[in-house]
Amino acid sequence: YHFDGSQYGVDLSNYTCTCRKWELSGIPCKYAILAIFNQNEYSEDYIDDCHSVRAYKRVYASKIIPIGGENQWIETYFIPLLPPNYGRRSGKPSKARRRYPDKPMMKSKREKRSKAMKLKRQ
Template sequence: MYGEKFAVDLEKWVCDCRRWELTGIPCSHAVYCISLTGEEPESFVNQCYSKDAYVRVYESAIEPINGPNAWPNSKKDPIHAPKKLKLPGRPKKARRREPDEQISDPKGIKKLSRVGITHMTCSGCHQKGHTIQKRPQRLTKEAEMQHMQAGESNVKAEMAYMQAEESNMQVEMTSILPEVQVTQEEITLPQPNV
């Protein structure tokens, strides 16, 4: 608000901000001008705020009124609340915004970014980081075939890696467990009694 200027007329009790005219109480601009003249700001307040005006308004007695039982009956139908209509479709959950509220997105929806998400895999090339619909760029037929072949080689490499990992696990298990040789004679199973 710094730098704004308002014209104040103490004779007409008017300020350009119009607060003094609307409320009847001098605004801050008018109070400053009144203090420069050395007068009291209370003398520039509208007379409706004075004690004399308050007493004049309420000096006559307020008569009591009859209750609803003494009211005259109307011959017309009683007024009811309007019927509630169920609109088609799903009800909106979003609150109604004020006209001056700003929405960041035109639709009012904020989407989360997909930065850092790498768990998606392309079904065409089996590479991580994109899907077949959202490939970085559309490829020509020849480039598409190369893309698919690269994917097949990726799958083959992944399968070979998995098989090598399984064989390493088997080697580790055999090196941990001591070899025990069991003959047929040592194993005797109890026979069921019939």
């Protein structure tokens, strides 16, 4: 099938496409969807079972037991972890832009350019 100026081979009976996205994800790629619609079939029939609502409900059918509140936690005797100190650094902040090491340095901070001026007599 041609799509966006490219050509890919789609085999609906083996659930494969030459772009290989269908085999990797289990969901038909855009080329496979085009082939399915050209055959007047439903794309839902070609999606892998692990992506169905039935499989989702089967996975989460067992009870999920919530964790108790902070007052039910077991007390440990380890030193409590603290977040790192990311305060302002001491000293004057650098104003110069950081340059790459292989880039040549300029001779001076500013180079003055002078222009020759022409004066007209009136």
